[in-house]
Amino acid sequence: MASATLEHLLQEIKALDPAERAELRQRLDSLDSSEEAVIREVDHRLTETGMLESAPAPITDWSRILDWQPVKMEGRPLSEIIIEERR
Numbered sequence: 011m012a013s014a015t016l017e018h019l020l021q022e023i024k025a026l027d028p029a030e031r032a033e034l035r036q037r038l039d040s041l042d043s044s045e046e047a048v049i050r051e052v053d054h055r056l057t058e059t060g061m062l063e064s065a066p067a068p069i070t071d072w073s074r075i076l077d078w079q080p081v082k083m084e085g086r087p088l089s090e091i092i093i094e095e096r097r
Contacts, residue, residue, distance in 0.1 A: 026034065053065035069075065 023031065023034065056062040057065055
């Protein structure tokens with residue numbers, strides 16, 4: 011998320027009255043717990059069926075993911091090569 015958007019959201023949240031902030035907190039918490047429950051269930055089922063040896067550890071360092079850059083390669087794009095070989 012762009013920092014300008016985040017700053018705008020923070021300003022909007024600061025403008026809420028305490029009751030609205032409490033409701034926002036409750037809704038955000040329920041979203042987080044629902045999402046985590048779904049992820050845990052999927053991991054459990056994949057492990058149970060043998061598709062995964064074990065569930066991956068939760069991501070704690072999001073900066074590494076957000077700062078990711080693709081590797082630059084020389085030559086033709088792989089997508090072009092695949093399309094050409096399918097013909």
